[in-house]
Amino acid sequence: MGLNDTRGRRRWGSCLIVLIGAAVMGGNVSAQTYVVDTGPGANTGGLSLTRNQYLAGQFTLDVGHEINGLEGWMIYPTITGDLPVFAVLYGDDGGVPDLSNEIYSQLFVVPASGIPFAADWHGIGGLEIPVYGGRPYWLAFEVPTEDFGSGAMPPTTLPELDLYAVDSGAGYVANTTARLGIRVLPEPAMATSIGIGGWGLILLSRRRVFGNAS
Secondary structure: OOHHHHHHOOOOOOEEEOOOOOOEEEOOOOOOOOOEEOOOOOOOOOEEEEOOEEEEEEEEOOOOEEEEEEEEEEEOOOOOOEEEEEEEEEEEOOOOEEEEEEEEEEEEEEEOOOOOOOOEEEEEOOOOEEEOOOOEEEEEEEOOOOOOOOEEEOOOOOOOOOEEEEEOOOOEEEOOOOOOOEEEEEOOOOOOOOOOOOOOOOOEEEOOOOOOOO
16 A cells, blocks of 8 residues: 555544534543543654654543543744644554544644744643543544644654554554554543443544545
């Protein structure tokens, strides 16, 4: 599969705006207990996050939860504007994100950091996504192909996730040095079992178009 075939699956799809329900999260969230929390990374540096390079980290939970929030430690080192990013939850395909098993995706924006440049937590909240214990998942961050902005995900001090992967145009491949910072927030009142399959309300979603496997 060539680069054009891979990028062809990442076209903007249909968007649905719902005015009630989830809120887009930017900046720090306090007094929360995360089921995945790598801690923050550095303020600068790290792998680029652009329309030409997507980044992902794998995690596995001991028990099931309904996920309320998905966040990444990132920076958009400019003075003005913002960087649109899709937070995408995938299943696992032998150690890389399974593009045929996209569980959820939602757009958010990373605002310009201004000066001095400093990274922060950015992502989405107000979700109700069921995930299961003992099963690997990937949280990926993907810039729409129409956007030319260049962000980054500064690394954590130590590798904190199960695995990392980078897509530089030809599909996701394993990466052992990415050290991405991510946080996953469960529903505040959710028990360890998840017998319901409701998806809740979302602020903005998109449908990704997949080509045939080659």
